Amino acid sequence: MKHRYTFLTILLCTGLMASAQKINKADTSNLQLDTLYRQLDEVVISATRVSKRIIDIPYSVSRISYVNYKFDRKIGSNDMLSSVPGLFLQSRYGTHDVRFSIRGFGSRSNSGVRGIRILLDDIPESEPDGQTRLEALDFDAIGRIEVVKGNSSSLYTNAPGGVANFFNDLDFRRSSITSFNQFGAFGLRKNGFKAAIRTPMYGFMGAYSYLNYDGYRVHNNEYWNIANIALETTPSDHTSLKVLGYFVKGEIKLPGSLKKSQFEADPWQADQRSIDRDEKRITTKGRLGLRYNIVFGGNLNNEIEVTSFVAIKYLARTAKDYRIISRYVFGVSARYVNTSHFWKRTNEFSIGGDLYMQPARIEYYDNISGNKGDELKQLETENISNKGFYLSNNFEIIPQKLFILLTGRFDNIVYKIKQETVPSLSDQKPYSAFTPKVALNYKITPQIALFTSYGLSFDSPANNEMDSPDPAYLYNSDLKPQESGNAELGIKGNIFRWNSTAFRKLLFEATLFHVNVTNEIVPYEVLGSVYFRNAAKTNRTGCELGAQLEILRDLNFTATYTYSYFKYGAYTARAIELDSTGTFITTDKDYSGNFAPSVPRNNLYLALAYSRPLGRHITGFAKLSYNGISGMWVDDANSDKTNAYNLLNSVLGFDMKFGGFNLLLTGGVNNMFNEIYVGFTNTNSADKRFYEAGAPRDWFFSCNIGYTF
Numbered sequence: 112m113k114h115r116y117t118f119l120t121i122l123l124c125t126g127l128m129a130s131a132q133k134i135n136k137a138d139t140s141n142l143q144l145d146t147l148y149r150q151l152d153e154v155v156i157s158a159t160r161v162s163k164r165i166i167d168i169p170y171s172v173s174r175i176s177y178v179n180y181k182f183d184r185k186i187g188s189n190d191m192l193s194s195v196p197g198l199f200l201q202s203r204y205g206t207h208d209v210r211f212s213i214r215g216f217g218s219r220s221n222s223g224v225r226g227i228r229i230l231l232d233d234i235p236e237s238e239p240d241g242q243t244r245l246e247a248l249d250f251d252a253i254g255r256i257e258v259v260k261g262n263s264s265s266l267y268t269n270a271p272g273g274v275a276n277f278f279n280d281l282d283f284r285r286s287s288i289t290s291f292n293q294f295g296a297f298g299l300r301k302n303g304f305k306a307a308i309r310t311p312m313y314g315f316m317g318a319y320s321y322l323n324y325d326g327y328r329v330h331n332n333e334y335w336n337i338a339n340i341a342l343e344t345t346p347s348d349h350t351s352l353k354v355l356g357y358f359v360k361g362e363i364k365l366p367g368s369l370k371k372s373q374f375e376a377d378p379w380q381a382d383q384r385s386i387d388r389d390e391k392r393i394t395t396k397g398r399l400g401l402r403y404n405i406v407f408g409g410n411l412n413n414e415i416e417v418t419s420f421v422a423i424k425y426l427a428r429t430a431k432d433y434r435i436i437s438r439y440v441f442g443v444s445a446r447y448v449n450t451s452h453f454w455k456r457t458n459e460f461s462i463g464g465d466l467y468m469q470p471a472r473i474e475y476y477d478n479i480s481g482n483k484g485d486e487l488k489q490l491e492t493e494n495i496s497n498k499g500f501y502l503s504n505n506f507e508i509i510p511q512k513l514f515i516l517l518t519g520r521f522d523n524i525v526y527k528i529k530q531e532t533v534p535s536l537s538d539q540k541p542y543s544a545f546t547p548k549v550a551l552n553y554k555i556t557p558q559i560a561l562f563t564s565y566g567l568s569f570d571s572p573a574n575n576e577m578d579s580p581d582p583a584y585l586y587n588s589d590l591k592p593q594e595s596g597n598a599e600l601g602i603k604g605n606i607f608r609w610n611s612t613a614f615r616k617l618l619f620e621a622t623l624f625h626v627n628v629t630n631e632i633v634p635y636e637v638l639g640s641v642y643f644r645n646a647a648k649t650n651r652t653g654c655e656l657g658a659q660l661e662i663l664r665d666l667n668f669t670a671t672y673t674y675s676y677f678k679y680g681a682y683t684a685r686a687i688e689l690d691s692t693g694t695f696i697t698t699d700k701d702y703s704g705n706f707a708p709s710v711p712r713n714n715l716y717l718a719l720a721y722s723r724p725l726g727r728h729i730t731g732f733a734k735l736s737y738n739g740i741s742g743m744w745v746d747d748a749n750s751d752k753t754n755a756y757n758l759l760n761s762v763l764g765f766d767m768k769f770g771g772f773n774l775l776l777t778g779g780v781n782n783m784f785n786e787i788y789v790g791f792t793n794t795n796s797a798d799k800r801f802y803e804a805g806a807p808r809d810w811f812f813s814c815n816i817g818y819t820f
Contacts, residue, residue: 389481
């Protein structure tokens with residue numbers, strides 16, 4: 112397996128260099144006349160907090176539009192984002208619950224997303240402590256996705272791994288209505304609609320979907336109701352006002368993780384403890400946001416944007432106890448951008464700030480086979496505040512060639528908690544840091560750029576990571592924030608030669624990175640409860656390669672590869688275990704030199720897609736994709752490693768247009784060879800329950816019917 116990945120990596124790199132050399136020799140003097148070229152060349156990313164073209168951003172970034180995934184399954188983030196180099200996605204149960212990992216950040220989260228800032232319509236879905244649930248994402252309503260890979264802490268709170276920004280679709284020119292219907296294996300059913308209204312002054316998108324899924328494991332069913340709205344209006348020239356909101360209600364049953372012997376006997380079974388407890392998550396939440404933007408000045412070189420939002424979240428969790436969490440989130444963000452010229456050089460300056468408050472009430476009851484007990488056992492109130500501001504300055508050193516970007520952010524995050532029941536306890540933990548970053552972008556040609564950066568990152572513990580194993584304290588007083596130094600060097604480009612019939616377009620990216628992590632936050636278990644501690648030092652080195660190549664007209668090849676070599680430099684941890692007599696013993700173990708768990712050394716994605724008109728009204732589409740993942744260590748002790756796995760997926764679709772009517776039929780088969788593999792690792796489980804099966808062979812079929820006015 113190792114030699115296979117090495118060979119494919121060499122083949123990929125060789126093909127990239129050869130294609131780039133061949134295409135770069137073409138005459139590009141007439142490219143500016145081509146509308147499609149200009150459209151691709153001017154694709155912008157706003158997740159960097161200043162909208163810029165991809166080629167002008169000194170970071171590793173990706174943008175995926177709806178047209179890139181309209182034929183795909185569109186249930187979990189992994190259905191759309193597996194082709195993004197450097198992004199490793201693990202679908203825990205086959206639907207929305209997906210673990211994001213970029214350069215190792217986020218790989219330790221056994222629930223939700225950590226270390227990567229998640230935004231929906233440029234408003235944080237991540238809570239003030241950095242924890243994120245992905246229930247509000249409806250990929251039939253989302254029009255584009257932006258991913259910034261690598262340290263983004265100089266612009267966003269708790270974003271050492273990067274940023275993923277999802278945008279509900281407002282980029283339409285004509286009004287339309289569409290009905291979405293998707294069916295699949297294991298009881299998958301998703302039905303919904305999207306209405307889009309466009310007038311000279313307004314743009315409105317409203318979408319609703321219902322998802323039901325029985326799951327491929329025992330005790331694995333779920334359902335979700337998701338509604339999203341986005342309204343945009345232009346009160347006057349150079350101003351815009353947006354109203355952005357969603358409502359989510361649903362429930363997911365949790366089958367739990369298995370021991371190796373259980374997984375080998377029956378990977379689809381549930382942990383009996385999870386069944387007995389009827390472990391589940393019940394969610395009801397809504398959010399409403401308001402954004403005002405104005406561009407002003409004699410040369411329209413100034414911009415101010417203010418965003419405010421409120422959210423209400425009701426969460427019920429059943430595990431050892433029955434926990435009800437009521438949260439209220441208040442947030443406001445503002446930024447000012449000025450573009451000017453000094454010494455005939457362009458300078459872009461930005462300053463901004465964020466304020467988020469999250470008061471909450473947590474009630475604890477007995478869990479009686481998944482039902483709430485009558486007596487309130489414990490009541491806690493908490494408040495998390497997150498205040499931060501940032502500065503950004505991008506200066507043109509050599510006209511149209513060399514740019515330097517300086518960014519820096521100061522964050523102050525305060526956790527407060529009070530136990531209202533007897534015994535009455537209270538605790539408070541403040542965390543603050545300044546995280547600077549410097550980046551250079553050198554444009555070899557207008558279509559190829561070299562970039563490099565170095566910056567510091569800061570990641571405070573999430574609220575659920577701060578639980579104390581000592582009942583005398585509410586917060587773990589020993590837990591420190593995770594800090595790191597991040598360096599990267601890369602090249603990216605988009606090369607075109609329109610007069611050729613072969614190898615017309617090549618979009619490519621290659622990035623080398625090195626990260627030194629101090630006080631890495633890692634999970635461990637005591638008596639079935641998860642707690643967190645700090646590992647002294649971790650060294651992460653790797654590379655990310657990606658390319659999209661049009662081999663022939665309508666025939667496109669995509670290849671991405673990520674290599675990750677992550678080891679502990681120094682790490683001594685205290686372990687609490689049961690000996691043969693059932694007595695608890697405490698030992699100190701040295702994990703220095705071990706590999707970090709839950710991250711594959713090799714991650715390879717290949718796809719071949721073909722789209723062709725089959726007459727005046729019908730376009731056919733076919734795609735075959737391969738994903739190869741090497742084995743992953745399951746814990747800090749490196750006591751076991753999962754097997755490598757290889758997945759082959761296929762999609763076939765037809766897009767039919769008759770006047771204003773549109774019929775989109777698409778279907779596919781995932782994991783075509785029905786490989787049994789560990790799709791999710793429950794890191795550092797004290798009782799060795801590390802293993803959760805990935806989805807077996809499954810299928811989907813969708814029928815979307817729409818009309819454009």
